[in-house]
Structure formats: structure tokens, C-alpha cells
Amino acid sequence: MNARCITELTLIFGKDHILTELEDMIAYSYDAAHVEVLPEVVVFARTTEQISQLMRLAYREKIPVTPRGQGSGLSGGSVPLQRGIVLVMDRMNSILDFDPANRLITVEAGLTTSEIDRTAVSTGLFYPPDPGSVSFSTIGGNVAENAGGLRGLKYGVTKDYVKMLEIVLPKGDIVRLGNRCVKHVAGLNAESLFVGSEGILGIITTVTLALLPIPEHRESALAIFDTLENAAQAVADIIAAGVTPSTMEFMDNTTIKAIQNFKDCGLPRDAEAVLLIETDGEFHSAQAEMARVEAQVKKNSARQFNRARDAEERDRLFEGRRVALNALASVKPNLILEDATVVRSRLPEMVRGIIDIAARYRIMVGIFGHAGDGNLHPTFLIDMKDREEMVRTESAVKELFQLAIDLGGTISGEHGIGIEKKPFLENQLGEASMNLLRDIKRTLDPENLLNPGKIFDMPAIY
Amino acid sequence: MHTAAKNQAETHLLEAAREFQKCMQCGKCRSVCPVFKEMGNELYVARGKNKLAEKIVSGDLQISARVKDAVNQCLNCKTCSANCPAGVSPEHVVLRLRWYITTQEGLGFFKALLFRQIVWRKWPIGLAAVLVGLCQRLLFGIGPKNPVRHLFPLFGFSKRRNFPTMALRSAQSRYPEVIPARTGAKRMRVGYFTGCAGNLIYTNVVKSVVDILTAYGCEVVIPKRQKCNGTPVLANGDYEGARRLMEHNFNLFKKYDFDAIVVACSSCGLSLKKEINLFIEPGDELTAFTGKVRDINEFIHNSLDIKQEHLGPLPYRVTYHDPCHLVRGQGISAEPRNLLRRIPGIEFKELTEAAVCCGSAGSYCLTHYDTAIKINNHKVRHIREAGVDMVATACPTCVMHIQDNLLQHNSPEDVRFVVEILADSLRAAGTI
Known part of the structure; x- marks a missing residue:
């Protein structure tokens, strides 16, 4: 990048909010994915206007x-695949408006998510x-x-709470989408387009979120099973019985043993699976729901059911x-955490399939995750220095994605496509859908300059 | 480079690699690192340092001024390791990098003189302490407007820094090597590692420890010729200097047949309990030694039979700050609080974020004063919110740094060691 650009960036952001040294580029070359690309410059935004100037x-x-x-x-959503500028948002971290009467909060995009609850x-x-x-x-x-997250089963995910977004579009225009009203149908439901866009369509600068009243009461229980089938069937039966727990977490035997070796948490090493279940709401309803959970768990011959x-x-x-x-x-030295997801009724098949894949490729796998919403985290335990094992792991991961697709599920429940899952996306969505996504990207970002190379590749400009 | 030095340099990098390879790069350290909170640049957070180490090991990055800056911006507060989902101890990566850099670039004249010469000799330290102590007294405690402050930067200190007054007579020289139990039959033989701060600055801590232990049937032995525990030396990158000090103290203390070895400084305790394992050949002798080391709060709480009627009333509202090397270094947090709570008249108030580092971190608060003060400002804010007369803690550099910043804020709270407050209570009841 030429010196004139750096000077201009310094003028926009201020000298305390721009980094150019090699060591700093290394610090901003990666995230929690296993890909690294050095940016050429890192800038820290403090206002939406600065970001608009940056994009221009x-x-x-x-x-x-x-x-x-x-x-x-x-x-890998924040890895600068084609170098250039990394725009860091974590200094835009103010709470702009808290409106308890309407159960809304408006915050800058760089705020740490847990801070929202501290105010709410x-x-x-x-x-x-x-x-x-x-x-x-x-x-x-x-x-x-x-x-x-853990509460997806009852409370949904981020998209269910986004009411309004302020966004800087790739060419620098600032738009505000959505509305504070509970009901709002004026215009396209455009804010939703940016939820899950992985930073390729626009830069989110402020967010207005819906909040909910804290449930009066929580009931928690741990169910221990001797077979995976029973645990998976119990999940399906609990849902079928009309109960919606706020949390229903699953852990398999490999995970249980790893936990017990790590720290004694009182889990039985010989159990094939455990479910952690929470119901919440008004005191009596949370209790009544848990009673129905207990009945379904016992029907599936749980060895133990402990209520807190x-x-x-x-x-x-x-x-x-x-x-x-x-x-x-x-x-093991490294792990690969996946998030392939299926509908809940196919959970038993998914669990069996994962275990089968791991066995065929001789890779250790621990399965835990949000069984209640079908979002498991098969976690491959590997040593990345072992080349041969890495090759097997890649094949196993590929099969895992195919399994999720074959079962009518999705290759990513909550982590996103980013970089490494790109090759598998078309398999799930089909060509026509992929063309639509590319058309949307091209409309907003014709030069493919905003977070290029994420979710899908753009064909070279003709 | 010498072959030995080269081997050592390689060992440091290998050991660093063993740690950082476990890093999942999740970024959780960002939410807990006190330095990152102030600097706001990922270079200074644990995973950033892990990544730097990785690049140095792979040969993609040379030691540069920026690398050294990043590596030196660590408090060794262990908050990242305590919270790391992957079980990485980033402070070990940092220490190995500091040691590696020293093997590459040498220690520098001042540090070599200090760590290899001065700490080994009794009279230069004693003389320096007396000279500083005299100056401090003649200049009336060097108030905020004292022109002498303009000389501080010559020694690498901020002009604004307040220092505690050095003792004119070291604590060790006030006692014989063996101090007999004062009451009843001798129950235990306890070795006491005073640490430099206890010996030369906070001599009342030594007095409190000796008075309490001897009153409860302990024969206290303060072995002569004990040296610095090595923590400041190893924190400053001098592996070899630290090894020699650890070895010296180990050999000195193992000659005695102690029931316990007590320390009233959290970093001394950590080094004698744990860090020493990096330097001394493992074996029964080492296990026996480290197994006997007790923090003074831990020892008094668990091994002395202090009855409620032994304690006299003290009219203070007190809070407690957890030193990093006590709470995370040694897992001790309940004992000092329990000791304070038992004292009649004391109103104990829990401090918000009590276990967050105060920013002192030994010599860090001298070399990185501005950041250290920014970190400490949170501590001072919480102390003032607590509405107390006194902050109790168990680490000399925490006392020094918190006291300094309270003075900077014209805040009247006193900062003292738990063991001093306890001794006052025992004195108030005539127990000691």
C-alpha cells in the first residue's frame, strides 16, 4: 500500500488508531480459525463516518x-484473505440507548455481547x-x-433479536435498516440480509436488539444414559412431548472421560452419554415442564436423573x-471444532454417523453440543504436526459435511462458512441459490473489496 | 555464541513452543488481560504473544524493538492462564521469550550488575538501602513537589512515583538466626524466608511474623545469607541468574530440618513452591523442600491455634486485594480473608474485582509506570467505592503500587499486610 494511502488513513482515524508495523500485522492476521494472512494496515474505527470515509x-x-x-x-471471517486493510471495530463499544419500556437496546457494533446483559x-x-x-x-x-448458543432451542439465535442495523455499504453509503416497532413491514426485510452476511455485504456499525424479561425460575437436571441411542431418542421424545427446554446439552463418552481426566465434575466415566436440561419460566410451569422431561428421560431407560x-x-x-x-x-495438541447441524428428529442418525466416520478414518472425536436444537459440535482431536493424520482429518470433515447435507441438515449451524467450508456450500444450496448470493454481493460490492473470499468466491470480473 | 548458551536458547524456544502450540486462538484472553484492556492492541494480549513466539520459533520474525516491547508488556499476573480454555500458560511463553532474548542480546550492564553482583553481596544492598533511606528521611519523604523527583528518570522511574521508605537497619540484622519460641514447649521449627522487601522495606512485616510465630510455639529460624528468591531476576530475562539464586536458597534452607518454611511475600512463595521446579534437578529433596513452603496467611490459618479470645478489637473497615501470585499463583484466597474476618471490630468489605491485578507486577510498575497506573486506577476506584479505612493484602509490590496510586489520588486509605493487622489485633489483646 502506498504511503499516500497510509497518510490519508492516518488523517481519517488518527495516529493512535492505525498500525502498520510487521509485529502488529501478525497480531491481526488471524482469528480462531486456522488461517493466517497479514494485512497491510490495521485501523481502529470510532465513528460510522470514519468507516464511510474508509470505504470511499x-x-x-x-x-x-x-x-x-x-x-x-x-x-475465519475476520482474516484479511486478500491483505489490504483490517478494520477493527472493538473501539466502537458504547451503549447508545437503553429503552426498557420497549425492551430495546441500541449499541455500537464493537460492544462485547455480554456487556448487553450487564445493562439490561x-x-x-x-x-x-x-x-x-x-x-x-x-x-x-x-x-x-x-x-x-446454548439457548437456541427455546430462544432462537441472533437473527431473532435484530430489530435495526446501521450499516456502511461497501461504496461508503450509510444506511439504517429495520424499525423499532414489534411489527414493521415497510420495505423489504432488508436488515435480515446482513444478519449472517459474514462481513461481505456491509459493515455493521450500530445494532438495535430486542430484549426479553428474565425468566422467574430455572429448573436444571442431568440425565445419564447407558446408550447413545437412548440419549438421542430422549431428546426427540422430549420435543415430541411438547416441552421446550431452554437448554438441552449433550455430551458423549469421549467428552465425559476427557472432562473427568481434566477435572472431577462428578460425571460417570462409563456413561455413554449425558444430557443437561434446563427449563425456565414461571415457577410452576418450569417445574411442570421438568416433570415431563423426567418422564421422557425415564421412558428411555436413563440410568440416573439428577435435579438440582x-x-x-x-x-x-x-x-x-x-x-x-x-x-x-x-x-491432543489440537482440535477441530465443527458445527454441522441436523433437524432434531435425525439426531440419532447424525451421532451414529459421526462415530462411524471417526472410526473409519481412525480419528478421535468428542461429541458434545446443543442437542436440543440439533446443533452438535463433533470435535476432532488431532495433532496438526502429524501430516498423515491431517489428511485423514480433512477427508473425515468432508464426509461429515456430506452426512449433514444427506440428512437434510446444514454444514454450519452457528460458526459460519468463512474460508474452509466454501467448497462445500454449493453442495448444500445448489447452483441457482449460489448465483443469487453472488448477484446480491455483486450489486452491493461490484469490485469485491469488502471481505473478499468469504462464504463463496466471486468469479473474476469479466 | 557459546554452545551452552546456544543450547539454552534453543531450549527456551522449544519450551515456549510446547505452550503456544496448545493455543486455540479463541481470543478469550482479550476479555481478562489487564494490559490489553489499557493498550487495546492484540499484540499485547496473550494469544498475540503466543503468535509472536510462534513466528520467532519458525524464523519468520526477528527480535525487534517491537517484539521486546510486546514481550515486556506482561504482568505475569496469570489471569490469562487461569481463564484459558486450552490450558495454555502464556506467561511461560513470555518468560521463555525474555530468557531467549537475553541469551541472544545479553543482559545489559545495569541488570548484569544488579542480578549477578549486587544481589549476591550483603553490603552493597545494605548500603544502598541505608543511603536511599537516609535521603528519604532527610528530604521529608520526598513529597509530590520535591525537586529531587527530577532525578528519578535517570534511574528509569517516573517523576511521579512514590516510594516506600527504606529501613536504615535491615530486619534480618535485628534478629539472631534462631529465635526461640516464647511460650510453652516448642511445637514447630519454622524457617522464614523474609524476601528483600521484608528485609529492607517492610520490616514491620518481619516483626509481625516473628512475634506471631514465636508466641504460638514456633522456633523461627531466619537463615543468614538468604538471597533474593529469583523472581525479579527471572522476570527480567536472566535465566542463569535466577537459577543461581534459586540453587543458593535451596541449598541454604535444605540444611535445616524445618517443619515448615514460611514466606510473607506472594512472589517469594510462588517461586519457592513452584518456579523453583524449573531450575533445580527434580528429586526427593526438592519435593520435600517445596512441600514445606507455606504462605504466612496459609500457615497461620491452618497450623496455628489462634483462639478468638486471643484477638483484640481493631476499629477498621477493611477490604482485601488478592495478589496475583497468591490467588492464582498459589490458589490462596480464603485464608487471608478468614483471618481478617475473625478480628473483632473489623468490618470486612469485599472488594469489587479483588483478584484483578493491581498493575504493580514487580519491576513492571517501575519500567511501565503509565500503564501500571492506568491498570491500578480501576483498583483505586474500587477501593474508594468500598468505603474502607484500609486495604489489606499480602504482597510487597502490591502494597507499594496501590499505596502510590492512592496517594496520587489524595485518597486516605492505608495499605497493609494482613499479617501486620493480625499482629496488631493480637497485641491489642496482649497475646503477643
Whole structure:
């Protein structure tokens, strides 16, 4: 990048908000995916106007721009594949408006998601989506990736809470989409287009979110199973019985053993699977729902069903789930965390399929995740220095994606497509859909300068 | 480079690699790192340093001024390792990098003189302490407007820095090597590692420890010729210097048959319990030694039979700040609080974010004063919100740094060691 551009960027952002040294470029070359590309310059935005100026500059000079929140994404959304400028949003982190009467909050995109609850809790409200990175990811990143979490089953995901977005379009125009009203049908439902857009259509600068009242009561329980089939069937039966738990988490035997080796969380090593279940709502309804859960669990010959009597016991029950990823990470040098998802009724087939794939490719796999919404996290435990194992892993991952598609599911439930899953997307969506996505991208970003190379590749400009 | 030095340099990089290879790059460290919170640049957060180390090991990056800047911007507060989902200890990566850089570039004249010469000799430290102590007294404590402050930058310190007054007579020289138990039959023989700060600055801590232990049937032995525990030396990149100090203290203390070895400094405790394992050949002797080391709060709480009637009333509202090397380094947080809560008259108030680093981090707050103060400003804010007369803690550099910044804010709270407050209470009841 030429010196004139750097000077111009410095004028836009200020000298304390721009980095150019090699060491700093290394620090902004990666996120939680396993891809690294050095940017040429890193800028930290503080206003929407600055970003608009940046995009005008980028379009004039044909420089790629990659937006970045806290760089916690698992699909490489914030990696600057074609170098250029990394635009860091984490200094735009103010709460602009809190409107408890209408259960709305408007925040800048760089705010850490968990900060929303710190404000909302004072009036008995909360923001339901709770991705694993809730305390170290930005709300802008969550919107761009349409982040999920443990409560997806009852409370949905990020897209269910986005009311309004302020967005800088690739060519620098600033738009405000959506409305504060509960009902709003004026114009296209355009804000939704940007939810899950992985930063390729526009840069989200402010977000207005819907909040919900904190449920009065939570009931928690741990169910222990001797067979995977019983656990998976119990999940299907609980849903079929008309119960909607707020959380229904699954952990398989590999995960249980890893947890027990990591830290004694009181889980039985010989159990084939456990389910962690929570119901919430008004006191009696949460209890009644849990009673129905218990009946379904027992019908599926659970070995044990432990209900937490207080918050302390609940924390104890959930301790294993909280350290599950840590525990799996300690088994082998590296891990690949996938998020292939199926509809709940096909969960037993999915679990069996994953175990079969892992066995055929001789790779250790731990399966845990959000069974209640069909979003499992098959986690391959590997050593990336072992080339031969890496080759097997790649094949296994490929088969895993195909399995999800064959079962009518999706190759990504909550992490996004990003870089590494690009080759598999067309398989799921089909050619016509892919053409539509490319047309949308081309309309907004004809030069393909905003986060190029994510979700899908654009054909060379003719 | 010498072959030995080259081998050591390679060992450091290998050890660093063993840690950073576990990093999943999730970014959770961003939400907990006190330095990152102030700097706002990923270069300074744990995963950023892991990545730098990776690039240095792979040969893609040379040691540069920017690399050194990043590597030196670490408090060794262990908050990242305590919160890391992948179980990485980034502070070990940082330490290995510092050691590696030292093997490449040498220690520099000042640090070599300090770590290899001065800390080994009794009189230069004693003399320096007396000279500084005299100056401090003659200049009336060097108030905020004292022109002497203009000399501070010559020594690499900020003009604004307040220093505690050095003792004119070291604590160790006030006691015989063996101090007999004062009451009843001797129950235990306890070795006491005073640490430099206890010996030369916070001598009242040494007095408190000796008074309490001897009153409860302990024979206290303060072995002469004990040296710096090595923590500041290893934090500054001098692996070899730290090894020599650790070895010296280990050999000195293992000669005695102690029931316990107590320390009243959280970093001394951590180094004698854990860090020493990096330097001394593993074996029964080392296991026996590290197994006997106790933080003073831990020892008093678990091993001394202090009855409620032994404690006299103290009219303070007190809060407690967790030193990093005690709470995360040694897993001790309940004991000092319990000791304070037991004292009649004391109103104990929990501090918001009590276990967040205060920014002192040994010499960090001297070399990176501005950032250290920014970090500490949160601590001071929480202390003032707590509405207390006194902050209790268990680490000399925490005391020094928090006290400094309270003074900068014209805030009247006192900062003291838990063991001092406890001794006052025991004195108030005539127990000691």
C-alpha cells in the first residue's frame, strides 16, 4: 500500500488508531480459525463516518477491507484473505440507548455481547443469544455470523433479536435498516440480509436488539444414559412431548472421560452419554415442564436423573459442560471444532454417523453440543504436526459435511462458512441459490473489496 | 555464541513452543488481560504473544524493538492462564521469550550488575538501602513537589512515583538466626524466608511474623545469607541468574530440618513452591523442600491455634486485594480473608474485582509506570467505592503500587499486610 494511502488513513482515524508495523500485522492476521494472512494496515474505527470515509477511499484505490470484531470467529471471517486493510471495530463499544419500556437496546457494533446483559439486568431484561464467546466477541460480529448458543432451542439465535442495523455499504453509503416497532413491514426485510452476511455485504456499525424479561425460575437436571441411542431418542421424545427446554446439552463418552481426566465434575466415566436440561419460566410451569422431561428421560431407560435443588447444585451439574472444550483440548495438541447441524428428529442418525466416520478414518472425536436444537459440535482431536493424520482429518470433515447435507441438515449451524467450508456450500444450496448470493454481493460490492473470499468466491470480473 | 548458551536458547524456544502450540486462538484472553484492556492492541494480549513466539520459533520474525516491547508488556499476573480454555500458560511463553532474548542480546550492564553482583553481596544492598533511606528521611519523604523527583528518570522511574521508605537497619540484622519460641514447649521449627522487601522495606512485616510465630510455639529460624528468591531476576530475562539464586536458597534452607518454611511475600512463595521446579534437578529433596513452603496467611490459618479470645478489637473497615501470585499463583484466597474476618471490630468489605491485578507486577510498575497506573486506577476506584479505612493484602509490590496510586489520588486509605493487622489485633489483646 502506498504511503499516500497510509497518510490519508492516518488523517481519517488518527495516529493512535492505525498500525502498520510487521509485529502488529501478525497480531491481526488471524482469528480462531486456522488461517493466517497479514494485512497491510490495521485501523481502529470510532465513528460510522470514519468507516464511510474508509470505504470511499478503499473503492477509489481498490483496496480490500476486512472488518473485525474481537477476532473470536471460528470460520475465519475476520482474516484479511486478500491483505489490504483490517478494520477493527472493538473501539466502537458504547451503549447508545437503553429503552426498557420497549425492551430495546441500541449499541455500537464493537460492544462485547455480554456487556448487553450487564445493562439490561438492572430492569429485569436479558439478551438471550449466548454463544460460547459471549464474553469475548462483539455484538457486530455476532450479528455478522448470526451467532447461536446454548439457548437456541427455546430462544432462537441472533437473527431473532435484530430489530435495526446501521450499516456502511461497501461504496461508503450509510444506511439504517429495520424499525423499532414489534411489527414493521415497510420495505423489504432488508436488515435480515446482513444478519449472517459474514462481513461481505456491509459493515455493521450500530445494532438495535430486542430484549426479553428474565425468566422467574430455572429448573436444571442431568440425565445419564447407558446408550447413545437412548440419549438421542430422549431428546426427540422430549420435543415430541411438547416441552421446550431452554437448554438441552449433550455430551458423549469421549467428552465425559476427557472432562473427568481434566477435572472431577462428578460425571460417570462409563456413561455413554449425558444430557443437561434446563427449563425456565414461571415457577410452576418450569417445574411442570421438568416433570415431563423426567418422564421422557425415564421412558428411555436413563440410568440416573439428577435435579438440582439450588443454584449451587445447578452450577455443579453444568460444571462439566462448561469445561468440556477445555477438557477435549487437553487430550491432543489440537482440535477441530465443527458445527454441522441436523433437524432434531435425525439426531440419532447424525451421532451414529459421526462415530462411524471417526472410526473409519481412525480419528478421535468428542461429541458434545446443543442437542436440543440439533446443533452438535463433533470435535476432532488431532495433532496438526502429524501430516498423515491431517489428511485423514480433512477427508473425515468432508464426509461429515456430506452426512449433514444427506440428512437434510446444514454444514454450519452457528460458526459460519468463512474460508474452509466454501467448497462445500454449493453442495448444500445448489447452483441457482449460489448465483443469487453472488448477484446480491455483486450489486452491493461490484469490485469485491469488502471481505473478499468469504462464504463463496466471486468469479473474476469479466 | 557459546554452545551452552546456544543450547539454552534453543531450549527456551522449544519450551515456549510446547505452550503456544496448545493455543486455540479463541481470543478469550482479550476479555481478562489487564494490559490489553489499557493498550487495546492484540499484540499485547496473550494469544498475540503466543503468535509472536510462534513466528520467532519458525524464523519468520526477528527480535525487534517491537517484539521486546510486546514481550515486556506482561504482568505475569496469570489471569490469562487461569481463564484459558486450552490450558495454555502464556506467561511461560513470555518468560521463555525474555530468557531467549537475553541469551541472544545479553543482559545489559545495569541488570548484569544488579542480578549477578549486587544481589549476591550483603553490603552493597545494605548500603544502598541505608543511603536511599537516609535521603528519604532527610528530604521529608520526598513529597509530590520535591525537586529531587527530577532525578528519578535517570534511574528509569517516573517523576511521579512514590516510594516506600527504606529501613536504615535491615530486619534480618535485628534478629539472631534462631529465635526461640516464647511460650510453652516448642511445637514447630519454622524457617522464614523474609524476601528483600521484608528485609529492607517492610520490616514491620518481619516483626509481625516473628512475634506471631514465636508466641504460638514456633522456633523461627531466619537463615543468614538468604538471597533474593529469583523472581525479579527471572522476570527480567536472566535465566542463569535466577537459577543461581534459586540453587543458593535451596541449598541454604535444605540444611535445616524445618517443619515448615514460611514466606510473607506472594512472589517469594510462588517461586519457592513452584518456579523453583524449573531450575533445580527434580528429586526427593526438592519435593520435600517445596512441600514445606507455606504462605504466612496459609500457615497461620491452618497450623496455628489462634483462639478468638486471643484477638483484640481493631476499629477498621477493611477490604482485601488478592495478589496475583497468591490467588492464582498459589490458589490462596480464603485464608487471608478468614483471618481478617475473625478480628473483632473489623468490618470486612469485599472488594469489587479483588483478584484483578493491581498493575504493580514487580519491576513492571517501575519500567511501565503509565500503564501500571492506568491498570491500578480501576483498583483505586474500587477501593474508594468500598468505603474502607484500609486495604489489606499480602504482597510487597502490591502494597507499594496501590499505596502510590492512592496517594496520587489524595485518597486516605492505608495499605497493609494482613499479617501486620493480625499482629496488631493480637497485641491489642496482649497475646503477643
